[in-house]
Amino acid sequence: MIEPLSPAREAIKLAQLWRAVHGLTFPINAGALAQEWSRNVAPEAPIGELHAEELKGFEGGLFWLKERKVWALLYHPHPDVPGRSNFTVAHEFGHYVLHRKLKEAFQCSQNATLGITGARIEREADQFASYLLMPIDDYTHQVRGRRITLDLLGECADRYGVSLTAAILKWLEFTDQAAVAVMGREGMLHWWKASGSAKKYAFGMLQEGMELPSDSLAVNPGIAVSMADYRSGVEQPEGVWPMKLPVREMAVLSDRYDMSISLLILDTPGAEHPDAPDEDMTTTPPTF
Ligand SMILES: [Zn+2]
Structure with missing residues (x-):
């Protein structure tokens, strides 16, 4: 039996590949990476199409286009929250990397991409997206010694x-x-x-x-x-x-x-308090 691919391991490899080319420039553009990588690794079945589309009830999808022998990766546009689209694209890329031999169509609802409940492959695709886009070494560096807000x-x-x-x-x-x-x-x-x-x-x-x-x-x-x-x-x-x-x-x-x-x-017993209040209490408007 073939070992199933580890979502975290595959995503870390791909994030390293991206960083080898782009250095420490973030964010990792999941769409660009997905197209480039799939053309190199699976030229017979690459991600040939990538675009935003109003998908009723779905956050994203990945579909095999039989005639053209390419995969289409679609994502619901969120112009106000661009990060949401990047994560959705990374999630669908996760299906491509991990699951494309299993199915020819993936349709992912908001709940399916919750990464919390639902089918195993949905949790795996979410884990893939999380590891691809947020390398833990860099993230640790960003928050080290700072008060979490x-x-x-x-x-x-x-x-x-x-x-x-x-x-x-x-x-x-x-x-x-x-x-x-x-x-x-x-x-x-x-x-x-x-x-x-x-x-x-x-x-x-x-x-x-x-x-x-x-x-x-x-x-x-x-x-x-x-x-x-x-x-x-x-x-x-x-x-x-x-x-x-x-x-x-x-x-x-x-x-x-x-x-x-x-x-x-x-505030657990014996915990240190690395997060004493900042001096800088500027009130920037919410951006979420
Ligand atoms: Zn999915």
């Missing part, structure tokens, strides 16, 4: 050409800080993801479908976004969130999903 993660999202949501989820994968992202919709917890050191506090405490805590910003992101300091965080005392720890909570409406997203930085 939505502005900082937003800067990283811009650097990598991804949505703020994607940048938050990626940061959780490698940070040493205890942090949890909670996605909510209509007052209910829809999904959560914890950093490695926060898992033990969140497991058993956060459940899909539970009501969001009534004093959290997550329960009313509309109010959260009107607060001046919502992007750098509101200190919430122990007991607001079920982890039973004080947390610093930041909330935004997700730019990728129809949900709110709260980022909680947990």
Whole structure:
């Protein structure tokens, strides 16, 4: 049996290839890389078409065009959030690299590209996109020693050409800080993801479908976004969130999903405080 390709490993190889040519210039242009690489590696079946198209109910798609013997990669345009399109293109490129022998048509809805639930190949394509566009070595360098705020993660999202949501989820994968992202919709917890050191506090405490805590910003992101300091965080005392720890909570409406997203930085026992408030508290308008 042929070993299935590892999404992370394949994506890291391709990101290195891109960086060998373009150096440290970000973002990685997923579309350009997909076309160039596919022409070299599979000239008999390259990605011959790449364009934005209004796709009803779909974020992106990858289709084999039998007559022309090329693949077409389509993505829903988001002129206001260009990073969202780059991530979608990278996701479809992931299907091309990992799954093109399995199917001749991939149609990816917003939920399918959530990378949270759903089919294995959807999670794999999302993982591929995340590793391709946000190399962890570079990302670590960007945030080292800096206080984590939505502005900082937003800067990283811009650097990598991804949505703020994607940048938050990626940061959780490698940070040493205890942090949890909670996605909510209509007052209910829809999904959560914890950093490695926060898992033990969140497991058993956060459940899909539970009501969001009534004093959290997550329960009313509309109010959260009107607060001046919502992007750098509101200190919430122990007991607001079920982890039973004080947390610093930041909330935004997700730019990728129809949900709110709260980022909680947990004040765990014995944790250092690398994130004392900045002197620079400039209030730039939200860009997500
Ligand atoms: Zn997909």
